[in-house]
Amino acid sequence: MGLREGVRKRTAALVSALVLVGVVIAGCGGGDDSDGGGESAAESSKPRDVTVRLDWIVWPEHAGYFVALDKGWYKDEGLNVELREGHGSGESVQLVAAKKDTFGTGNPSALVEAAAKGAPITMVADPFQDSGYSAAYLPDSGITSPKDLEGKTFAGVAGSPGYTLFPAFLESQGIDPDSVKTVTVQAGSEMTGLSSGRFDAVEWNSFAAPLSKAAGAGEAEVFAYGDYGIISLGWGIFVHNDTLKDDPEMVKGFVKASLKGWEYALENPDEAAKIMIATAEKSTIDEPTMAEMIRGLVPLTHTDATEGQPLGCMAVEDWETMIEFEKKYVGVKDPPPVSEMMTNRLIDGCEA
């Protein structure tokens, strides 16, 4: 190989490397303000297309949105809503932060974790001040009190509050978290692991007990973290801060219709279950089980701090408690102030 050829080859390699870098920068820089929530609200006559990224496949914690869609309450607010299945609160937080979806539903804890890393999102309503996260065990396991978990194996889904708050629950009962072996598993394999005896306890939601029976695992017993003073706020609605700033009326309309849907769903679980399964077309849960689980959501709507307030109102003190747990057990550092992560101002009648 001659000198000139060598130089030419090296130059070519350098140029192609620089082109690659350029393409990557251009491609990613442009993606920031693509589709999603940021359109103007000028055309109010035509229904606005908005998408909602649910935190999971069609699940009881989505009943209100399906009801609102089915009853046409989103249309009444000038919204053409598309409900999209998701895979975890973390994913819906990321998609909304990236403006790939207008709204998202999910755990406030996921929002706090993302906001601490700079994700510009705000929770605008939360129908559930408790998520019912629990440690579930089988009745014949010999476990009767939290103390019995010592020396046992507990399995949960990485990142889920049911997993991250487990040590908080143990410590609240004077149990050393290190005395229980904790394992992460894929979402969906908790119950099979429990019924096959691989795990002595798994993370679960109190309202999902009927599902374990339907899955043949028997009626699992639970230690609901909420009963032990552990705050684990349930699935709320969040938006990108730009959407909230540019289009508060649209967001308000969405919140209003959603909460109306939730009130109806919690009063009429059977009808809500029917609507969900008919709308979703595919669901792994049968109608009676879904209805029973929606019924199980009813006690989760309020904490002492929000008692007596309209559905969806959140309490700053509950958030602050949750954030303390997040700092201690998840390692969240420097989250923004609560007022920048949640607001009640789009719901009429909230105290704060």
Added chain:
Amino acid sequence: MKRGLSGRARAIARPLITVAVLLLGWELWVQLADVEVYVVPSMTSTLEGMVTESEELLPAARLTVTETLLGFAIAAVASVALAAAFVAWRPLEKSVYPLVVTSQLIPLAAIAPLMITWFGFGLMSKLIIVFLICFFPIVVNGVAGLRSVETEKLYLARSMGASEWKVFAKIRFPAALPNLFAGLKLAAAFAVVGAVLGEFVGAEDGLGHIVLESSGTFDTVLVFAALMYLIIFATAFFYAVAAVERVTIHWHVSQRTGGEQSTRSLLTTAEAAR
């Protein structure tokens, strides 16, 4: 000689330059496009995380490495034995080979959660997943390699009174080595993926476990730091297998640039048969 040395230096420098350009591109992109840390952390913060979090990452890496190497070793031994059995006894190949192929058509990710239920969340389930991922390329390449012996060589050996075992050990097996190493290198690349897959569906520790846990809480720096550990290990493992290949079959055409091989190969054949 001088030329040879600079050639080797170039061979090492080239991939390093590629890596350096990619790392630089990564850093530039994150800095210039102002990418938020929850989307992608910068290269520098990832490197920093690799050091500051090493107390957590190193023991996890040790576990993942153990799972990978042990699973790979078991797969290598079992697959070579199976390939030899296939070649030695056709009816076995006819009846079992289709099963081997079918086993690869089942998406492992789909049954991995069941593996945890069947074999627990400890080392066993990871070894089985790594084994299942590794054994196919080794068996397929092994069978092809063991079959690839020129019949003339076999005739020559037999005419000189070599036993079946001797033919296998001295002729078939060495002749199969280039193919076998191709299979082993493929398996080495997949093995790490298998171990991580196993850790994803259920584990107490390991790099895959850390990736899952930290991505669940938006600790992207830790996700990327763990991924870097995985990449470094996987690359080192692949090149280690390649190095063993270079030492073991230095005589093979794939490892040489010169052309003095064929006569020597025939000579060794005759020698081996004696």
